[in-house]
Amino acid sequence: MKKFLTTVMCVFGLMSVAHAETFTFTAIPDEDESRLRARFDKVATYLSDKLGVDVRYVPVKSYAAAVTAFRNDQVQMAWFGGLSGVRARQLVAGSEAVAQGYEDQFFITYFIANAKTGLSASDDFPSGIKGKTFTFGSKGSTSGRLMPEFHIREKLSGSPDDVFKKVGFSGDHSRTIALVQSGAYEVGAVNFKVWGNEMKAGKIDPSKIKIIWKTPTYPDYQWSVRGDVGKKFGADFKAKVTKALLDMKDPDLLSSFPRKSFVPAANSDYKPILDVGKSIGLID
Amino acid sequence: MFVAIAVLGLFLADLEIIGADPWSEFGRMALGAVTPDFTATDRLFDAVLQTLAFAILGVAVANVFGFALALAFHYRFVRVGCAFIRAIHELFWALIFLQIFGLSPLTGILAIAIPYAGIIAKVYSEILEEADPAPARAAPSGSGAISIFLFARLPDAWVHFKHYSLYRLECGLRSSAVLGFVGLPTLGFHLDSAFKQGSYSEVSALLILFYIIIATMRYWVHKRLLPAYLIAAVIALPSGVSISMTNVVRFFTEDILPHPIRVAESIDGAVLEKLWDWIANLLITQAVPGAFNTIVLTMIALVGAGACALAMFPLISPKFFGKKGRTIGHVLLVVARSTPEYILAYVFLQLWGPSMAPAIVALSLHNGAIIGHLIGRHTESMATRSDSPKGLNLYGYEILPRVYPQFLAFLFYRWEVIMRETAILGILGIPTLGFYIDSAFADIRYDRALVLILLTAFLNIGVDALSRRIRYRLRLKTTLNHA
Numbered sequence: 120m121k122k123f124l125t126t127v128m129c130v131f132g133l134m135s136v137a138h139a140e141t142f143t144f145t146a147i148p149d150e151d152e153s154r155l156r157a158r159f160d161k162v163a164t165y166l167s168d169k170l171g172v173d174v175r176y177v178p179v180k181s182y183a184a185a186v187t188a189f190r191n192d193q194v195q196m197a198w199f200g201g202l203s204g205v206r207a208r209q210l211v212a213g214s215e216a217v218a219q220g221y222e223d224q225f226f227i228t229y230f231i232a233n234a235k236t237g238l239s240a241s242d243d244f245p246s247g248i249k250g251k252t253f254t255f256g257s258k259g260s261t262s263g264r265l266m267p268e269f270h271i272r273e274k275l276s277g278s279p280d281d282v283f284k285k286v287g288f289s290g291d292h293s294r295t296i297a298l299v300q301s302g303a304y305e306v307g308a309v310n311f312k313v314w315g316n317e318m319k320a321g322k323i324d325p326s327k328i329k330i331i332w333k334t335p336t337y338p339d340y341q342w343s344v345r346g347d348v349g350k351k352f353g354a355d356f357k358a359k360v361t362k363a364l365l366d367m368k369d370p371d372l373l374s375s376f377p378r379k380s381f382v383p384a385a386n387s388d389y390k391p392i393l394d395v396g397k398s399i400g401l402i403d
Numbered sequence: 404m405f406v407a408i409a410v411l412g413l414f415l416a417d418l419e420i421i422g423a424d425p426w427s428e429f430g431r432m433a434l435g436a437v438t439p440d441f442t443a444t445d446r447l448f449d450a451v452l453q454t455l456a457f458a459i460l461g462v463a464v465a466n467v468f469g470f471a472l473a474l475a476f477h478y479r480f481v482r483v484g485c486a487f488i489r490a491i492h493e494l495f496w497a498l499i500f501l502q503i504f505g506l507s508p509l510t511g512i513l514a515i516a517i518p519y520a521g522i523i524a525k526v527y528s529e530i531l532e533e534a535d536p537a538p539a540r541a542a543p544s545g546s547g548a549i550s551i552f553l554f555a556r557l558p559d560a561w562v563h564f565k566h567y568s569l570y571r572l573e574c575g576l577r578s579s580a581v582l583g584f585v586g587l588p589t590l591g592f593h594l595d596s597a598f599k600q601g602s603y604s605e606v607s608a609l610l611i612l613f614y615i616i617i618a619t620m621r622y623w624v625h626k627r628l629l630p631a632y633l634i635a636a637v638i639a640l641p642s643g644v645s646i647s648m649t650n651v652v653r654f655f656t657e658d659i660l661p662h663p664i665r666v667a668e669s670i671d672g673a674v675l676e677k678l679w680d681w682i683a684n685l686l687i688t689q690a691v692p693g694a695f696n697t698i699v700l701t702m703i704a705l706v707g708a709g710a711c712a713l714a715m716f717p718l719i720s721p722k723f724f725g726k727k728g729r730t731i732g733h734v735l736l737v738v739a740r741s742t743p744e745y746i747l748a749y750v751f752l753q754l755w756g757p758s759m760a761p762a763i764v765a766l767s768l769h770n771g772a773i774i775g776h777l778i779g780r781h782t783e784s785m786a787t788r789s790d791s792p793k794g795l796n797l798y799g800y801e802i803l804p805r806v807y808p809q810f811l812a813f814l815f816y817r818w819e820v821i822m823r824e825t826a827i828l829g830i831l832g833i834p835t836l837g838f839y840i841d842s843a844f845a846d847i848r849y850d851r852a853l854v855l856i857l858l859t860a861f862l863n864i865g866v867d868a869l870s871r872r873i874r875y876r877l878r879l880k881t882t883l884n885h886a
Contacts, residue, residue, distance in 0.1 A: 155596075156445050177506065180586035180595065183845045184501060191650045193505040206847055258845035287757050287832055294599055301428060303756040401846060403662050 141173040142166070142352060146198035147185045148178070149260065150293045150313045158375040165372055169363035172352060182259030186210070195348050196360065198376070201226075201261035201339040201392040206402065208386060213346020216386050217361040219338070220378030224388075226339035227311040228262045230332040231296065236305045238331045244274040245332045253279065254287040254304040256295050261339050261392060263292055267308035269395045270334055293317060300328040316377060337391060340376075341384045428601075429754055435603020441612075443605035444593045451612060454589040456636035457508070457582065458575035461515025463633060465575075466568055468516070469523025476528035489521030490863035492823045493578045494745075494830065495837075495856050497585050498844050503654045508640040511587045515578050519571060526567055527560075534559040569624060573617060577743045580613055584745065584830075588641060591746075598749060610742070617741045658849040665850070685851055690858055693829070693836035697862065700759055700835055701822045704766035708821065709814050711771020712778060713803070715739075719779035722787065722802055723794075736779075739772035748828050757832040765828075766821055774813045778806050808877070815874050819867040826859045836862075 144166075146159055159176040167174040177194055179185045186207045188194045199207055201223075208214045230245060232238040238247050256263020268279060275282040287304060289295040292313035299307040300323070311333070317323050342364055348356050364381050367373060373380065396402035444450065475481045497514035504510045538555040583591020590609055597605040657665060663677035664670070717723040718732030739747075744765045751761030782802060791801055829837025836859045843852035 178592075179506070180584070180592065181845065183847060184506075184586050186847060187502055188505050191505045192647060193507075210847070258842055285757070290599060297601065298756075403666075403848070 141175050142170065142196070142348075143175045143177050143194045144196040144198070145177045145179050145185050145188055145194045147182045147200055147203055147259075148180060148291065149200065149257070149263075149310065150291055150316070162372055162375055165367065165369070166360070166363055169366070170352075170356075170359055182257055186259075189214075189343070189345065192345065192347075195351075196342060196344045199341060199343050200259075201337065201341070201389055202265045202396055202401070203259055203261070204341050204343050205389050205393045205396060206259075208343055209402075211345055214343055215346065215357070216341040216343050216384045216389060217357065218364040218381040219341040219384035219388070220376060221380045221382050222312060222378055223339045223341060223384075224382065225336035226262060227336055228266050228334040229309050229311050229314050229330045230267065230306065230334075231299050231309055231314070231328055232306045232331045233299050233302050233304075234327050234329060235302060238306070240329065240331050243332075244270060246274065248306045248331075249275055249282050250284055251305040252285040252287070253283040254289045254295055254298055254307040255279075256289055256292050256309065258288050260292075260310075261337075262310035263295060263308055264288070265392070265395060265399070265401060266334055266337055268401075269399055272399055293322075296323065296328070300324060306331075312377065337395075338388050340378075341389070342381070431601065432603045432606075432750070432753075435605075436607045438604045439608035439611050440602075440604035441608045443597070443602060444609065447593070447609075447612075450583070450588060450590050450593055451616070452639045453587075453641070454576065454579045454583075454613075455616070455632075456639040457511040457515060457587065457589060458572060458579040459632050459636045460512045460640075461579065462519060462568070462572045462575040463629075464512060464516040465519035465523055465571070468520040470527055470564075472520060472524035473527035473531060476524060481524070485521040485524045486864050486867065487521070487860055489518045489525070490819075490823070490860040490867070491518060491856060492827045492859075493518050494581065494585060494827050495840065495859070497582050497587065498840070498852070499856070501586060502658070502844075502849060503651055505650075506586065506588075506641070511579065511582055511589070514582060515575055519575065523567070523571060527564060530560045530563045530567070531556060534563075569620070572624065573620060573741075576613075576617060576620075577741070581743045581745050594746065598753065610746075614738065614741055618737070654849070659853045661850045661854075662848070682854075685854060689839040689851070690836075690855060692834065693839045693855065694858060694862060696759075696833070697822065697825050697829075697835040697859070700762055700766075700828075700833070701818075701825045701866070703759070703763050704770070704821050704825065705814065705818055707763055707767030708770035708774065708817060709810070711767045712774035712810065712814070715771055715775035716778040716782070716806070717798060717802075719776065720782040720802070722782050722785070722797065732779075736772045736776050739768050740776060742769065744769040744824050745827060745831075748831055748833075752831055752833075759833060762825070762828045762831075762833050762835075766824060770817050770821055774810065774817065777813055778810055781806060781809055811877065812874060815870040818870045819863055822863055822866050823859075826862075 144163070146155075148155065156176065156178055159178075163174045163176045177188065179188060182200065182203045185194075185197050185199065186203050189197045189199075189207045190210045197204075197207065204216060208216065230248070232245075232248070232251075236247075236251060238245060255267065258264060271279055271282065279286045285304075287298075289298050289304075289307070292310045295304075295307040295309045296314065296317055298304045314323075314330070344357055344360060348360070353359075361383070365383065367381055393402065441447065472481055472485055476485070493514045496517055497510060500510040500513050504513075534556055538559065539551050542551050542555050579587075580590040580594070583589035583593070584595045586592065590613055594606060594609050597603075597609065661678055661681055663674055663681050667674040667677075715732075715736060719729050719736060721729065724732060747765035747769055748762050751764050755761050785802070785805065787797075787801065791797060826835050826837045826840075829835035829839070830841045832838065836855055840852050840855045840859070843849070843855060
């Protein structure tokens with residue numbers, strides 16, 4: 120009994136040791152999760168060199184977990200999607216979007232369909248998807264949930280549950296493509312960057328699956344930093360991190376995201392996302 | 404009657420299999436199963452270590468508190484409290500603690516320790532109750548209550564405690580692995596990624612490792628090594644994640660308050676009206692459909708598990724098969740019952756798409772294998788006459804009628820477990836209560852999540868009470884070691 124108690128005490132003891140000197144960050148798990156650590160550990164090393172502090176990447180399993188870690192100060196910075204970033208910054212006063220990918224200024228969602236549906240590409244919203252089975256990506260995704268749901272509600276005037284035969288959440292964009300390609304779902308919504316990636320990797324069979332519609336552009340992924348990093352790491356720390364991100368030029372590092380480069384961002388850039396989130400009831 | 408309810412349930416359930424091409428996916432899975440790749444996973448050793456660490460610490464803490472609670476089990480509030488904490492599945496506990504403590508080790512330890520303490524308290528108190536009262540009666544009058552307990556009651560119960568703890572550790576390992584699916588750094592974390600990527604060679608390597616850990620338990624779990632394991636477990640856990648009290652306080656004083664109250668300046672009529680809308684909306688759009696699907700799925704799976712158990716127990720029974728045949732049967736049953744139903748359901752979901760069918764098959768197989776194993780073992784000690792029939796006649800006319808009461812007892816015992824699992828499978832996309840709970844967590848709406856979790860807890864407590872009454876009415880008794 121005593122031994123057990125001692126052990127329990129040890130656990131609490133170990134955990135109360137705060138590692139204040141380490142700057143930690145995370146990234147939402149939006150695609151190929153294998154080697155996620157290998158990919159982002161490289162980014163951590165880069166930031167550590169530039170900032171002169173210990174930098175660590177913490178892997179998470181869901182978009183919500185990334186937001187929670189940011190909110191609880193278990194990470195001080197995160198690579199968020201549009202929606203997760205808005206949610207996170209709402210919860211942490213003083214936090215700021217500091218940089219976004221070049222492509223994130225005009226992000227797009229593709230509606231994709233299994234070839235057997237007979238649906239074909241069009242410039243107008245494909246109303247023919249009504250009554251089909253449909254899969255989103257993760258429940259908390261901007262490109263895989265928020266924006267497609269917004270357009271579906273607007274164009275088909277009903278909630279996804281009402282207008283589709285069955286609605287699913289694949290979990291991430293790679294899965295969405297796999298599920299629509301296999302026919303498990305007839306139609307799906309996917310992040311255009313991941314589509315391009317998978318196309319390059321040869322995982323897409325154009326005879327089985329195709330793009331049927333492209334959404335208008337919207338702002339998406341961004342790096343967000345907590346407001347209180349200055350207190351822990353020095354007053355100009357936020358500026359230093361921002362500069363390090365914007366200066367990231369190594370194609371190998373940028374391919375972790377994958378982005379062409381990073382450009383400055385501000386909280387106000389994401390006002391459209393907040394408004395859409397409120398309008399479809401995903402943000403209170 | 405239960406079969407009738409299940410058949411009715413089949414009509415209400417969504418059973419459509421929509422994988423247009425499930426066989427090519429199944430082919431890839433089968434290929435992966437025979438070509439395990441142990442090098443595919445980053446930090447595989449860490450994952451194994453942490454799966455063990457969370458299980459050992461979680462079960463150890465649960466044992467201490469469960470034992471203490473068992474001693475106080477005659478108090479009604481202790482009984483009710485234990486029923487409540489064990490009615491909430493460890494994955495839901497983990498989701499709650501993730502919000503409070505984040506990825507700190509405390510999340511995993513508490514997620515296992517809390518529900519397990521509730522289960523252990525109940526089982527230990529039953530063991531103590533059923534322990535032979537003779538030694539205590541023989542104690543000289545005037546002996547203190549504590550010495551009677553220590554020297555007369557405890558020794559008899561101790562061996563049962565030991566057996567049960569070992570069984571709990573096995574469950575703990577399963578739970579610990581599954582906690583990885585929501586983000587803890589255990590085997591499930593990598594299993595989830597590997598499944599999502601379709602790297603089935605990696606999946607099979609991870610599962611093989613997991614089976615080895617479970618199958619070799621009796622060789623490495625030893626009383627004298629336990630302190631060493633506990634210390635090793637503490638060291639193995641990830642450090643460097645700090646816990647802040649403000650998060651804990653905020654969770655309880657802000658996050659879980661219903662949204663209309665949280666944002667209100669003061670409580671007045673308008674706020675109460677909004678609160679009513681909030682509750683009604685939650686009930687109509689999520690709680691009621693979720694609860695309905697949970698119950699339908701539970702009833703089908705219960706009968707399915709029964710059918711599986713009856714089909715599977717002869718496979719390991721010496722009354723039906725020789726040694727070689729039984730070995731194959733044992734392997735089948737071990738795989739079916741050591742694979743957490745969450746993972747089984749996950750596999751079938753990949754094949755058949757999201758309907759209730761994968762969940763039914765997973766729950767039936769897993770629970771059927773557990774019950775089948777217990778019944779099969781039970782038949783080992785049964786004596787049959789030398790002129791008794793063989794094969795199907797033996798099965799239908801002799802063995803089955805003789806094991807039937809035992810079988811029903813185990814099946815009803817699993818009822819509550821199946822219901823808890825059913826709710827959890829919602830996280831995979833089957834629209835039981837777990838689906839809505841997972842959505843609420845994904846939307847950072849802890850107020851909704853909490854209401855729905857409470858609802859699942861009450862459903863479980865209800866089923867538990869009902870099953871106890873049925874077992875009592877039918878005078879069914881489960882043996883001690885197999886809770």
